[in-house]
Amino acid sequence: MSVKIRLQRHGKKGKPFYWVVAADARSKRDGKFLEKIGTYNPNTNPATIDLNLESAVQWLHNGAQPTDTARAILSYKGALLKHHLDGGVRKGALTQEQADAKLAAWLDEKANKVDTKKAGLSKADEAAKAKALKAEKEANAKRIAAQAEAAKVEEVAEVAEVEAPAEVVETVVEETPAVEAVTEEAAPEVEVEAVAEVEAPAEVEEAPAVEAVAEEAPAAEESNEETEA
DSSP states (O other): OOEEEEEEEEEETTEEEEEEEEEETTSOTTSOOSEEEEEEETTSSSOEEEEOHHHHHHHHHTTOEEOHHHHHHHHHHTHHHHHHHHHHHHHTSSOHHHHHHHHHHHHHHHHHHHHHHHHHHHHHHHHHHHHHHHHHHHHHHHHHHHHHHHHHHHHHHHHHHHHHHHHHHHHHHHHHHHHHHHHHHHHHHHHHHHHHHHHHHHHHHTHHHHHHHHHHHHHHHHHHHHHHO
């Protein structure tokens, strides 16, 4: 039976969580498995890997073939290195104590690298948070300044609205004498017309004089008639 060390998917949609399993190569990816030897969580930074080193190495000794992703995980946790060192011990190239010392040194170095990476990520997160906080403070300051400016503009507009009626009253008061002046200039013309109307009857009064002459004419005619007689 051909055995593979591979990942079996679990977790929610968009947040996968994997089991590292040894399974029959003919079974489905998420089907039955022979043994669960670890977990892999890619949702964290760095990724969280929990591996049973002895079980993984034993399956490698038995001829299990890891997939590409599983191989990277086994290499990251030192399973492939231990498998290689165990082969050297079997061949007599080195003792078990030497192999264990090399594996321990490698694991310590790897742990230091991981810790350094975590520290760097923590500093990067703190710097990003500080930058975001600074940007938020600047945005708040700009918003407060904009609100103050808007309030100032509204206040100026209200003052302008209050002062506007006073200007209108002053304008009306200033224009009133002009009307009175026009009235005073028109007054003499009205007086002239009144004088003309008063003088007009004098011409009418002269008419009776003509009538008096007409009345005197018959008297003259009567005088002439008496002389002829």
